[in-house]
Amino acid sequence: MELWGQRLWALLSGPGGRRGGIRSWAYSSWRSHPPLTGLLSPTGMVSHWTGVFEKRGIPEARESSEYIVAHVLGAKTFQSLKPVLWTQPLTPQQLQGIQVLCSRRLQREPVQYILGEWDFRGLSLKMVPPVFIPRPETEELVEWVLEEVAQRPHVVEAQGGPLILEVGCGSGAISLSLLSQLPESRVIAVDKEEAAINLTYENAQRLQLQDRIWIIPFDVTSEGNWTHLLPWGPVDLIVSNPPYVFHQDMEQLAPEIRSYEDPVALDGGEKGMDIITHILTLAPQFLKDSGYGWDRCSRSIFLEVDPRHPELVSNWLQSHPDLYLNLVTVRRDFCGRPRFLHVQRSGP
Numbered sequence: 343m344e345l346w347g348q349r350l351w352a353l354l355s356g357p358g359g360r361r362g363g364i365r366s367w368a369y370s371s372w373r374s375h376p377p378l379t380g381l382l383s384p385t386g387m388v389s390h391w392t393g394v395f396e397k398r399g400i401p402e403a404r405e406s407s408e409y410i411v412a413h414v415l416g417a418k419t420f421q422s423l424k425p426v427l428w429t430q431p432l433t434p435q436q437l438q439g440i441q442v443l444c445s446r447r448l449q450r451e452p453v454q455y456i457l458g459e460w461d462f463r464g465l466s467l468k469m470v471p472p473v474f475i476p477r478p479e480t481e482e483l484v485e486w487v488l489e490e491v492a493q494r495p496h497v498v499e500a501q502g503g504p505l506i507l508e509v510g511c512g513s514g515a516i517s518l519s520l521l522s523q524l525p526e527s528r529v530i531a532v533d534k535e536e537a538a539i540n541l542t543y544e545n546a547q548r549l550q551l552q553d554r555i556w557i558i559p560f561d562v563t564s565e566g567n568w569t570h571l572l573p574w575g576p577v578d579l580i581v582s583n584p585p586y587v588f589h590q591d592m593e594q595l596a597p598e599i600r601s602y603e604d605p606v607a608l609d610g611g612e613k614g615m616d617i618i619t620h621i622l623t624l625a626p627q628f629l630k631d632s633g634y635g636w637d638r639c640s641r642s643i644f645l646e647v648d649p650r651h652p653e654l655v656s657n658w659l660q661s662h663p664d665l666y667l668n669l670v671t672v673r674r675d676f677c678g679r680p681r682f683l684h685v686q687r688s689g690p
């Protein structure tokens with residue numbers, strides 16, 4: 343099961359922000375790879391560590407070394423460094439900083455955790471292991487939700503913006519991105535993991551979006567009446583990038599994912615459906631009743647899933663007609679795989 347986006351690196355590492363695509367690294371002490379005399383410039387260090395990474399079979403060797411060198415020099419990308427700096431000698435502190443961070447990459451730690459921050463749709467988010475690192479395809483899920491909301495501008499104005507619930511907020515990438523693009527919206531972000539709740543809170547503060555978000559610890563698999571989780575009343579839409587990896591695929595994930603990211607964020611059970619079905623079962627409790635006027639995207643659930651899920655979800659919904667939920671659209675990701683679902687409630 344492939345979790346990482348397949349966009350060409352060139353598209354990801356322009357002079358603007360960092361985002362997506364990068365993976366992580368294998369162990370070796372930096373002492374066994376001392377910097378070479380005469381290569382003590384940023385360009386020299388990038389070449390040196392690219393060679394070391396390649397030799398050790400570390401994925402995305404050049405991108406990894408470029409990001410680390412740029413980070414130590416206070417830039418987001420190597421390309422955004424002033425060219426005049428590329429060949430200037432680095433200070434001993436900078437050289438040591440690069441060696442320390444590159445040694446972490448040699449242990450296959452993801453670049454996002456090493457740098458401690460990563461960009462998602464232009465927002466710079468703090469990253470802390472083991473909280474899930476947002477993937478580039480999830481940017482497409484957010485884009486889809488924004489498109490659907492934009493088709494109802496008159497309703498947005500009349501209702502003061504959509505009320506959104508995100509299940510499994512992780513670092514807060516989806517919720518904070520929606521809040522930043524929809525100035526009138528409010529979001530309730532839930533996650534069962536304390537580390538995720540704390541990180542979403544920190545990122546909301548960092549982006550000054552804390553006034554329009556409620557961040558609540560909540561396990562979607564727990565039973566009961568959860569309407570008290572809705573401080574502003576029922577929501578217009580639910581969005582989630584839930585754990586959806588088929589359990590048997592977990593062992594095939596890259597070492598960067600297996601060793602550093604929380605399996606709770608990934609493992610969706612035997613058919614990857616465990617959390618998806620809980621979200622769908624709870625949805626009628628959380629969504630507004632009919633008659634709110636958001637005919638196209640209200641009472642909706644937008645999900646990121648595995649390409650095998652559209653059929654599984656469709657079958658599951660047909661066997662649960664009491665939920666009054668219909669799979670109305672399946673959208674493909676940038677690789678052409680069916681990865682996003684729009685489910686809508688049609689009943690009372």
Ligand SMILES: C[S@@+](CC[C@H](N)C(=O)[O-])C[C@H]1O[C@@H](n2cnc3c(N)ncnc32)[C@H](O)[C@@H]1O
Pocket residue numbers: 474475476477480509510511512513514515516532533534535538560561562563583584585586606607608617
């Ligand atoms: C794939 S990650 C998505 C994180 C973030 N939304 C993103 O796209 O980057 C799934 C998230 O769901 C959370 N999660 C897993 N099981 C859950 C449950 N039963 N109830 C609530 N959240 C859960 C995990 O802790 C994790 O943060």
